[in-house]
Amino acid sequence: MEKTLNTRSMIFTLYGDYIRHYGNVIWIGNLIRLLKEFGHNEQSVRAAISRMSKQNWLQSEKKGNKSYYSLTDQGKSRMEEAAKRIYKLEPSSWDGEWRILVYNIPEKKRHIRDELRQELVWSGFGLLSNSCWITPNPLETEVNNLIEKYDISSYVSFFRGTKEDQGDPKQQVEKCWNIDEINERYANFIEKYSQKYIIDKNKIEQGKMSDGSCFVERTLLVHQYRKFLFIDPGLPSELLPEKWLGDSAAALFADYYRTLAKPATRFFEFVIEHQKSGLKTDDSYNFLDHPLINSTVESRKM
Incomplete structure (x- = not known):
């Protein structure tokens, strides 16, 4: 597992992909159990939670002798902003x-x-x-x-x-963004995860991949793919290069995510099943429908 995956960052990923759909609250004992799957120990989880609370991302509530943590208004706002940025990866038409x-x-x-x-x-x-x-x-x-x-x-x-000269607007893009580097990052993502997708899909179909392993792989997949939200400016299709790999990466993510979604969700719910407070209060939540997956992704595959 990559050493660069710090505890705080993984906690954000879990809140974004799971916890906020389950009442936005989790007992710290369950959070420790979930993060153990990624090699994080109790001490690192508690330290990260403490820092995130001081930074006003999380707030705590005592119920008996248990501490529960939920996103603050600032934390919810950040999650909503991130969700909006997700849609910048959809190439749209340019108004010039x-x-x-x-x-x-x-x-x-x-x-x-x-x-x-x-x-x-x-x-x-x-x-x-x-x-x-x-x-x-x-x-x-x-x-x-x-x-x-x-x-x-x-x-x-x-x-x-509008720009007064009639030159190729793609030249303007090249001055402001390193599109070749972004495309290379997409190529690396596709090379790595296309192989993992095939292997894991076969394992799941043969019943040889545990729910816990699916939970880890789904979380890491989201964790890695969401990094593109911070480097890809989401340019209109007219300004993208002919051999743009963002669409292929999005389609791969969608297929891989949906393959892992059910057993991963089953593992998450197994871990928190005794946490009756706040369990799955968002009735609109569908674990097969991630905000990074949408009809646009599907249409690109056709």
Whole structure:
């Protein structure tokens, strides 16, 4: 298992893919049990939970002698933002306009400036020049939310318009994003997980893969695939290269996820079955329908 999978990051993945669909709450004993499957010990889980609570991602509640943890409003908001960013991976049609954001945030607000840069990258903006960011996507709502969140309206200018010269817009893309590197990352994902998918699919069909192993593989699959949300700007189809591998990676993810989903969910529910409080309160939850899987993915495969 990859050594880079830290406990805090895995806890976020579990909340995003499982816990928030089950009343958004989990007993720490169950969380420790689940993370044991990934090689994390009790001490590391408790330390990570403590840090996440201090950072206002999680909140605790005592029931008897047991401690339960749920996402705070800030944590829920982050999960919702992440879900929205997921859909940036769907190539859409381009309206021909660029959105341009320019800021001049003073040094005394450097921490806000640093956070804003990260938020812009996550949202799909590319850096055109110092403090000037652009995107071909209609992110007006996201930009307005960021301006309000950080209270920086007096430091920001936001425009939309067209590029005057009639050159290939893909050249503009190459200046702001390393598309070749992103495509290479997709190629590596496909190379690694296409083989794992075939092997695990055969094991499951033959009854040779445990529910616990499916839980681990599904969680790691989501954990790895969601990283593309933070490097792929979700460009319109007109601006993507001919040999774009994002679609193939999305289709592979969908097939692999659905293969693992049922036994993985069965394992998760087995672990938390004695946690009666909050068990599966989201009646709309369907473990076969992950936000990273949608009709667009299906249509690309046809």
